[in-house]
Amino acid sequence: MDTKTLALLTLLFPLIGFVINGLGSRKLPKLLISVVAVLMPLASFVGTLLLFGDFNAQKELKPLSFVYYDWIAAPGILVTFSLYLDQLALLMLSFVTGVGTLIHLYSVGYMKEDEGYGKFMAYLNLFMFAMLTLVMGGNYLMMFIGWEGVGLCSFLLIGFWNKNRSYNAAAQKAFVMNRIGDLGLILGVIMIFILWNTAEYKDLPLAVDLSKNTYKIDSWQLITVALLLFIGAMGKSAQIPLYTWLPDAMAGPTPVSALIHAATMVTAGIYMVVRSNFLFSLAPTALTIVLIIALATALLAASIGIFQNDIKKVLAYSTVSQLGYMFMALGVAAYTSGMFHVVTHAFFKALLFLGAGSVIHALHHEQDIRNMGGLRKYMPVTFITFAIATLAISGIPPFAGFFSKDEILMHLYAKSPVLWGLALLGSAMTAFYMFRLFFLTFLGDFRGTEEQKHHLHESPITMTLPLMILAVLSIGGGLLNIPEIFAKGGDKLTQFLAPIYETAQKLNPDLFKPHKISHSTEYMLMGVSVAVALLSIVLAYVIFVAKKSVPKPETEQKGLAKLLANKYYVDEAYEAIIVKPIQSFSKFLGNTFEIAIDFFVEGTGQLVKFLAGLFRRLQTGTVNIYVFAIVLGAVIWIAFNWFLRK
Template sequence: MLVEFAMQHAWLVPLLPALAFVVIVFLTRPWQLLSAIVAVGSMATACFFATLAAIGIFTNHEYIEKPLVYATRWFSLGLPGMPDLRIDVGVQLDPVSAMMLFMVSFIATFIFLYSVGYMKGDPGYSVFFSYLSLFGASMLLLVLSSNLLQMFVAWELVGLCSYLLIGFYTHKISAREAAKKAFVTCRVADFGLLLGLLSLQIVFGTLNLTELAGKIEHFEQYTTFGMLTLIAVLVFIGPIGKSGQFPLHVWLPDAMEGPTPVSALIHAATMVVAGVYLVGRTMFLFHEVPSAMQLVAVTGGFTALFAATVAITQREIKKILAYSTVSQLGYMMLALGVGSLSASMFHLWTHAFFKALMFLGAGSVLTALHHKADVWEMGGLVKKMPITAWTFVIGGLAIAGIPPFAGFWSKDEILVSALSTGHYVLFAMAAFTAFLTAFYMWRMIFLAFFGEENPANHPKESHWTMTVPLLVLAVGACFVGLLGTPWHNVWGEWIRFGHAHEGAPNYGAMLLSIVLAGAGILLAYTLYLKDAKKKRARKMAEWFGPVYRMLYNKYYIDELYLWFNHALVDGTAKLFYLFDIYVVDGIVNSIGAFARLSGDGLRVFQSGRLQNYVLVFFLGVLAVAVLMAFSGSSTAAGLVLGGVK
């Protein structure tokens, strides 16, 4: 009964945190603890309903092929000569959306709980929880949307909330600039997405997901292959920005300027995975356009390797995790591009647990060290912060791909998908990325937790509101990957596009994955822990000086964008300004000056006094008469005088 109620009223899941946002803003803002209770309670209740709804979906095989959809008319518009425009607002529940609904609400609940301790003493405590609630509501609405317009509204709300939360510390210039950078970068990408959605509506007459899937399967009846390719590329531009894919990844590392719970929420369970989810939701479109699928795969593979090479040189703990997120999102896009929705969503699922765990662990470290972020200035934290340290280690094992932790199963599934579809170059890129991932993650762990203690640091373990979420997420990082083992792939049976994967386990790929992960950890151990003074690491940085500086400066892409903005955008604006001042304004001002001078001249003859006009008229007639008289033309004079008479 309760499960059925949750499935039929799944709209309550995003509604509850949305109501929490309203309550905090208008009622409980003066009382910080009460605001926190409202936010955490609403998200926990939403998680309860989401869990029940997911149970209902995953216990009924009928929802694999036919999703549960219920909607109501949002608005309709009759256009002369065109089909009526009808937009519904509704809910679509199937295995993919049910998984996302549970995952987002579950992880958000523990991030909210973590924030209770992390944000203690902050003057904007209640406002922060109101923003978090709106953020959670927006992402949950996006997940449940039954049509692309409703999803786009939630998509933009997620972008707004990220702007508010990244720039939450308004007294910091860097936070304000990072918020603007995130907002503008994503708006550039969203313009392409909007064009794609408008094109879908114009060509196919609907934005409903189930209707679009049926029509695009027979797209020849509606449009050409070239037009469909253009639509697919336009739609993909939005996820490039939202999910931090190259070259629009630049906003995501700067998002670290917000409070750490924001980083965990953005990078693990909400904003950045929205792009991956959108591509997965519209796989029926990309599946019909092989070139668009190839674009998705190449973009993902390149982004994964590119971000991993940057991460190996970074020093700030959250920056390392941020570039790790960019790299892992590239893995997810790669899996989608080679046609495996199952592998992509599986890695999204496992990544949410271990990456949220690691970001919250980083926040625990930053709190204990008074926001000292450089991992080279940490060391020995395992002795003073055992819960934070060992849960962080579990996250490191999971993301490195060590069995039986969650990341091993999902990353291996992506490698097998690339290999089995003949994408050997992308497979090689993904495999090398796996090695780099293990290396830079364990470089960070060895430096921060197991290296020589820094006597200047006096850390202590965090409050229970921060450590309990770490323990829960650590359990998830250990076991959530067991849903997709090659021997009993429950995940692949439920979450897929097309037929379920029934291939035998690829032991070669599994062995290669383990060897690469082990090699990366061993190299990090040799350079950063076995060598106590880090002489080898420093020598390597010196040997590869130009390369090291290029990686440390993130390939100078931010500087390139800055140059582009100053030289081209500002330069073009200046040219238009000069054209406006000297050409447009010159022409307009010249016409105005001519009219003014002409008016000044004519004003002499237009005084408005009747006696002046009579005098002028009389003098004119007299002058003509005198002229005629002296010229000897009596006939003309008579005519003139006769006319006067």
């Protein structure tokens, strides 16, 4: 099979699964639905591995671009339906399809008793297809199709249990807030067309060449394009102020949370910025804005996570915070470091969500960590794998999160020690709230009901097998990019992704000057980072294990604790400042302009109806009257003409 056909099939496999299960969700047996749902993303994963082989078989590792037909052809503009495979796309494909397949397998056990099982699995396959379109598309418009596709699928899956009105509200919130970001993205793409007459990845770097244009580094056009694109990323990847949809997205079934937070949707913004790295690199001012927003998001979300008691919402705010770290890396032009954290985060965050789902499944949908405890004895596999993921996200060596997080911290230190200190504070909060969650869930005495305790058991193999695989990846994922101080030439990911930034380095070499940090400083930064994380873990242990403290009900919280438990009242502020004024204005329009419009529209209709009623009386159906009317009309016409001649 040629590479062009293989690439198309890799994209289409999940779509085939969606069509089969979508049409047969009520008729096909569950076993067949399960096989199709898991087999299709697995086929895409195998296809990705084969594409990796074809890509590496080249003498020069140049991007593979496959045009299938011309999509939009106009004077001076050509947009193709094409797929584009380079190092970045292949890296994204590998964990999207790999982790995505594990989540599909997990869903077989988690959702098997749900009455909408077939529909759910069909939606998951559609989600995968949309994400693959986003990653594999050869231009910004194809990326936008996938971008909107994952937005649609998130709406369908967050509100999957649609008999619960609050779940529907969460789905609508995610959909609307993402549309706000998407407006920025599409305006950015339109501006790209206006400035350079192309949106093709393979052509755009040449079109933006500063030596052939009047643009200068940090020109207002470049800054505007970069910021418009980043607005799209703010929505999809949950950055201030468009982050509040992501915690509410926990309304969906847990596999959805894992798929959105780890493998697909929220990584789209990071991917898009890295894909557009040459545009952002030409606008350092835009990168500075990205850095500031990312730092604020990371600290805000981490502080909120300390006082959350819903197991999934703790992980949700953790995701928002970790996305902030990824964008911080991009903000200092450390694009590979950002992508490295995307990959390791996909491993341990998927494991955390699926582990949380295992706990929720065992406790019959209980999600409050205050009603858990002591699950280590009943769920050993979930306990061990969750512990590994918690150590990884806390940045404890040798787990994957240590390598990727510390690489980001090092770049921040090179930019400014103040940035490093603030990011380190966020890291300390991360370790604290994650081990708070871990200790309250798995250690101590069980605080649930006797009925829950009676039915406690480990999850089935379809759920625990993905946990074990992800645990291995959470341990060994850091090997993708080992720092030079540990192994010379161990930075394989940096070497692999280096060609992606060649254009940006040529256009703005000053941005990519290597940081001069001594090995002793690197060891010091790592040591401080690990020490801070360990202190946070010890503090959490003393409070929640040694002293057996259990968080108070929200109604009893006071001061800062109450402020954080209520998430800084951001949702309430949005409701007061944005939602209610819009609703009031809409009511005003409905009670004034709408009435006036209705008067004219309805009045016109009533007038026509009235006149029609008058003229209808002339239609008697009697021939004599019709003949008389004709003769009378003829006489009047003759008389009229006779008077005119006079």
